[in-house]
Amino acid sequence: MLVLALDTATPAVTAGVVELTADGLRTRGASIAHDPRKHGELLIPGVLAACAEAGITLQDIEAVVTGIGPGPFTGLRVGMVTAASLGDALGVPVHGVCSHDAIAAEVVAAGPFLVVTDARRREVYWAAYNGTGRTHGPAVDAPAVLAARVAELGVVAAAGALADTVGLPVLEPSSATPEGLVAVAADALRTGADPGLLEPLYLRRPDAQEMSARKRVTTG
Incomplete structure (x- = not known):
């Protein structure tokens, strides 16, 4: 195929x-x-x-x-x-x-690891993995907040474009x-399973917001 x-x-x-x-x-x-x-x-x-x-x-x-x-x-x-x-x-x-998950599928690691990518607004998207699959996330946090959770998550390395923001050894791919x-x-x-609907993982609202209705101006 x-x-x-x-x-x-x-x-x-x-x-x-x-x-x-x-x-x-x-x-x-x-x-x-x-x-x-x-x-x-x-x-x-x-x-x-x-x-x-x-x-x-x-x-x-x-x-x-x-x-x-x-x-x-x-x-x-x-x-x-x-x-x-x-x-x-x-x-x-x-x-x-x-x-x-696609990044994690290519990671060669000796233990649990993170995948960390750029979420902009000084934040990162992240998910945690072990030898059997994803254990936490995906979620969005400030790098310092994620770094403070490293011990709790039990991860020992990180992959992804912003892997170097959490103080762990960096793995490929980015x-x-x-x-x-x-x-x-x-x-x-x-x-041949049904793929289902495509549902984006934005994790937060887009920057662009629809304008609220304008207030009616009255005279008299």
Whole structure:
């Protein structure tokens, strides 16, 4: 099965083609660019570049996997809307996975660890993992608040773009990879499970708010 993997939950604009078999997976083509302000401009060119490297066209894609956050509102919705649009156009299922889970899937660690990414506003998104999966989060906190919980969480290292903010040894990767994204959805893809609705993990309200109704001005 050829799977298109996308993620825009961090400044990394990730697109890749991953071949999923009964007993493994392999990246056939990938494009990862870094620009927190150009997710919309970079994602589709990245998709086409990944397909070209894999030697396929979009019509060969059999499923789409996209990161659903946590991530800032503007960047995250680019990847999710693109994934949903491509899935509809190609007639293939679209699976959403936690972007932190995708990072964790690629981490090689000797003990429990954190995944920490940029939430802006001087805060971080984080989740904690052990050898069997996610144990806490995802959540959003100030780095100092998270650092104070390290002992309570029992973690010994951290991955993700802001791993160095919590005072623990830093692990790779810093962002979700195509293989990591597909690894999280692999069981569902192999069994043909219903992917369900794409639900973003914003964890807080977007910066832009709808204006309240203007007060009526009366005269007399």
